[in-house]
Amino acid sequence: MISKEDFEAFVERLVKEDHREVVGVQEKGDKFVFDELKAAKDLRLDYDVTILPPKKYFMPQRETLVKYKVKDGHKAVNEITPRIILGIHPYDLEAIRQMDKVFSDTYEDKNYLKKREASVLVGVNIENVSEWCFAGSMGTSTIEEHYDLMLTDIGDKYAIEIGSEKGFELLDEADVMEASEDDISAVKKKKEGVKEKFEKKLDLPPEELPILLERSYGNTDFWKEHSEKCYSCGSCNLVCPTCYCFDVKDFNELTLDEGERIRQWDGCLLEEFAIVAGDENFRENRYQRYRHRFMRKGRYIHDRFGDIACVGCGRCGSHCVPDIADPTEIYNDLKEVTK
Numbered sequence: 001m002i003s004k005e006d007f008e009a010f011v012e013r014l015v016k017e018d019h020r021e022v023v024g025v026q027e028k029g030d031k032f033v034f035d036e037l038k039a040a041k042d043l044r045l046d047y048d049v050t051i052l053p054p055k056k057y058f059m060p061q062r063e064t065l066v067k068y069k070v071k072d073g074h075k076a077v078n079e080i081t082p083r084i085i086l087g088i089h090p091y092d093l094e095a096i097r098q099m100d101k102v103f104s105d106t107y108e109d110k111n112y113l114k115k116r117e118a119s120v121l122v123g124v125n126i127e128n129v130s131e132w133c134f135a136g137s138m139g140t141s142t143i144e145e146h147y148d149l150m151l152t153d154i155g156d157k158y159a160i161e162i163g164s165e166k167g168f169e170l171l172d173e174a175d176v177m178e179a180s181e182d183d184i185s186a187v188k189k190k191k192e193g194v195k196e197k198f199e200k201k202l203d204l205p206p207e208e209l210p211i212l213l214e215r216s217y218g219n220t221d222f223w224k225e226h227s228e229k230c231y232s233c234g235s236c237n238l239v240c241p242t243c244y245c246f247d248v249k250d251f252n253e254l255t256l257d258e259g260e261r262i263r264q265w266d267g268c269l270l271e272e273f274a275i276v277a278g279d280e281n282f283r284e285n286r287y288q289r290y291r292h293r294f295m296r297k298g299r300y301i302h303d304r305f306g307d308i309a310c311v312g313c314g315r316c317g318s319h320c321v322p323d324i325a326d327p328t329e330i331y332n333d334l335k336e337v338t339k
């Protein structure tokens with residue numbers, strides 16, 4: 001346990017250290033973002049949802065993978081900043097767990113994994129729920145592992161659960177005390193209580209999504225109707241904590257003496273995403289791209305890794321201008337038409 005006053009002093013000490021960066025959730029206009037923390041008082045652990053998930057620290061929007069000079073050969077690039085990330089909600093921790101699996105499966109992606117290793121993840125249980133969030137239906141409104149430390153606000157103090165050696169070491173610098181029986185039951189109550197706070201809900205257990213999606217793949221009318229207003233802007237992909245597709249491009253100097261290879265986020269809703277050599281586009285119609293995202297979240301990743309790749313953060317729904325990306329709307333409608 002730590003008093004809120006001591007917690008602020010602890011964060012202030014971390015912010016002043018110069019061997020690693022401290023990032024945390026802060027206000028940006030009427031929204032919230034993960035950003036570098038300059039002062040402990042800027043940290044907002046009572047936020048509802050951030051614009052982008054913390055994924056951006058392990059898989060930056062754009063990063064250089066290789067640089068070459070004809071004279072010197074090539075060298076792999078991996079820019080790593082040791083970092084403490086403060087205030088990650090349980091659904092985003094679950095998304096990071098899934099991404100860790102994806103990036104270490106058949107090929108160990110060093111650019112992702114080394115950044116993960118250099119990070120300390122400090123979670124926080126949800127205090128305020130975004131109107132778009134349905135983590136309560138996806139089993140991600142709380143989490144019992146996959147963090148280094150986990151905070152729960154219980155009035156004038158935070159309970160801190162320790163999830164790893166890294167988290168334990170970080171607490172060396174904090175004035176913590178043992179939790180009492182009352183503190184432990186307060187945390188339990190808080191975690192149970194959060195499940196009741198979600199207004200948005202899925203009308204079926206998430207485990208039924210793979211079979212529901214398999215049955216509805218051929219219902220072209222359904223997908224056409226729901227995707228009619230889609231701009232193919234890709235926002236629903238870019239804000240998603242479990243989207244990991246990227247494009248790789250080479251940039252060469254005109255002399256061809258040197259250059260670099262970069263990767264940057266890509267998204268399956270973008271028109272050019274599935275174009276291959278010869279200009280063949282495997283998903284040239286809007287409804288095919290739109291359907292693909294839902295298939296991917298609820299079925300394909302499940303077939304491949306055993307996870308439902310939607311953690312219920314609600315970011316896709318809230319960022320879609322024509323308001324057609326909310327997964328609960330689609331899956332609940334699908335359940336109705338597939339009866």
Ligand code: SF4
Pocket residue numbers: 229230231232233234235236237269319320321322323324325
């Ligand atoms: S579903 Fe919405 S956010 Fe996604 S690409 Fe279409 S318009 Fe953009």
Ligand code: SF4
Pocket residue numbers: 236239240241242243297309310311312313314315316317327
């Ligand atoms: S599909 Fe939407 S609700 Fe699900 S994890 Fe991605 S952004 Fe969040």
